[in-house]
Amino acid sequence: xxxxxxxxxxxxxxxxxxxxxxxxxxxxxxxxxxxxxxxxxxxxxxxxxxxxxxxxxxxxxxxxxxxxxxxxxxxxxxxxxxxxxxxxxxxxxxxxxxxxxxxxxxxxxxxxxxxxxxxxxxxxxxxxxxxxxxxxxxxxxxxxxxxxxxxxxxxxxxxxxxxxxxxxxxxxxxxxxxxxxxxxxxxxxxxxxxxxxxxxxxxxxxxxxxxxxxxxxxxxxxxxxx
Numbered sequence: 001x002x003x004x005x006x007x008x009x010x011x012x013x014x015x016x017x018x019x020x021x022x023x024x025x026x027x028x029x030x031x032x033x034x035x036x037x038x039x040x041x042x043x044x045x046x047x048x049x050x051x052x053x054x055x056x057x058x059x060x061x062x063x064x065x066x067x068x069x070x071x072x073x074x075x076x077x078x079x080x081x082x083x084x085x086x087x088x089x090x091x092x093x094x095x096x097x098x099x100x101x102x103x104x105x106x107x108x109x110x111x112x113x114x115x116x117x118x119x120x121x122x123x124x125x126x127x128x129x130x131x132x133x134x135x136x137x138x139x140x141x142x143x144x145x146x147x148x149x150x151x152x153x154x155x156x157x158x159x160x161x162x163x164x165x166x167x168x169x170x171x172x173x174x175x176x177x178x179x180x181x182x183x184x185x186x187x188x189x190x191x192x193x194x195x196x197x198x199x200x201x202x203x204x205x206x207x208x209x210x211x212x213x214x215x216x217x218x219x220x221x222x223x224x225x226x
Contacts, residue, residue, distance in 0.1 A: 001130050001131060001132050001133060002028070002106075002108075002121075002127040002128065002129060002130065002131045002133055003102065003106060003129065003130075004028070004033060004102040004103075004106045004129060005032070005126075005127060005128055005129055006028035006029050006030055006032060006033065006106060006126075006127055007028065007029040007124065007125070007126050007127070008026065008028060008029075008121055008122070008123055008124065008125050008126075008127055008133070009026075009027045009028060009029045009123065009124075010026050010027050010123060011025065011026040011108075011119065011121065011122075011123055011133070011134070012024070012025055012026055013025045013026070013116045013119070013134060014116065014119070015116050015117065015118060015119060016115065016116060017115070017116045018113075018114070018115055018116075019110040019113065019114065019115075019116060019136060020110065020113050021110055021111065021112050021113045022109055022110065023109065023110045024107065024108065024109060024110075025108050025109070025110050025134065026108040026133070027107070027108060028106050028108065028127065030103060030106055033099065033102055033103050033106060034103070036099050037096070037099045037100065037103060040092065040095050040096040040099050041096060043092045043095065043096075044089070044092040044093060044095075044096050046092075047085070047088040047089045047091075047092040048089055048092075050085045050088065051082070051085035051086055051088070051089050053085075054078075054081045054082040054084075054085040055082055055085075057078055057081070057082075058078045058079060058081070058082045061074060061075055061078040062075070108133065110136060111136070112136055112138050113138065113140075114136040114137050114138035114139065114140075115136065115137045115138075115139065116134055116135075116136060116137075117134075117135040117136065117137040118134065118135045119133075119134055120132040120133055120134060120135060121133045121134075137207070139205065139206070139207070141196065141197070141198065142196075142197045142205055142207065143178070143194050143195060143196055143197065144164060144173075144175055144194075144195040144197065144211055145192055145193070145194055145195075146192070146193045146195065146213070147185065147188055147190040147191070147192055147193070148190055148191060148193055148215070149189065149190055149191075150184050150189065150190065150191050152215075152217055153180060153190070153191040153193060154191075155217050156177055156180070156193070156215070156217075157177070158177055158178065158179070158180070159176060159177060160176070160177040161174065161175070161176050161177075162174075162175055162176075162177065162195060162213050162215060163175075163213065164195070164211040164212065164213045165211060165212050165213070166205065166209055166210070166211045167209055167210050167211070168209070169204060169205075173197060173205065173211065174197075175195035175196060175197045176195065176196050176198075177193060177194070177195055177196075178194050178195065178196040179193075179194040180192075180193055180194070181193075181194070
């Protein structure tokens with residue numbers, strides 16, 4: 001997503017391309033942000049000048065007060081002016097840091113490693129804050145969701161290992177039972193089992209594929225297997 005507003009100048013990735021985490025995938029036109037940065041720097045410089053003047057006046061009034069030349073109320077007024085000038089400097093520094101963070105976040109960097117699934121913005125488009133630019137699909141850890149009758153699913157323990165045959169692949173895919181959903185589907189009268197697959201560097205597996213497996217349940221009773 002875009003972390004700041006600006007025109008999308010360039011987008012260097014296409015759908016299906018693999019990107020590494022931290023890789024630059026595009027750039028924004030930062031003219032507006034750079035102008036705001038210059039404005040905040042000027043405001044900070046002005047605030048520091050005002051603080052210097054207030055500090056000089058405060059020190060001068062202190063010396064005059066020691067000699068009895070000015071009233072105590074003048075000292076309090078001078079001190080209040082100095083504290084106000086310091087607060088203005090802090091506010092200007094905070095505003096400058098905000099713009100600097102926006103400039104740093106304006107770099108279009110891939111947050112994760114994965115495959116570009118879709119481009120959601122066009123070059124030349126004016127982007128708003130938090131507007132989606134690209135979607136990146138990470139396939140390092142995939143899951144297979146299966147349904148089983150509640151009576152059968154409850155006989156399986158977490159960590160149970162199972163091989164699946166995935167459409168289009170010759171080799172079997174090993175998976176491990178990682179979760180059993182806490183509620184059953186009232187229509188199918190079944191529980192959903194979630195099998196974790198570890199490692200998919202070449203993206204041989206893709207989300208949406210179908211798999212088949214035969215699970216051997218404990219017990220000696222003969223059952224019809226489909």
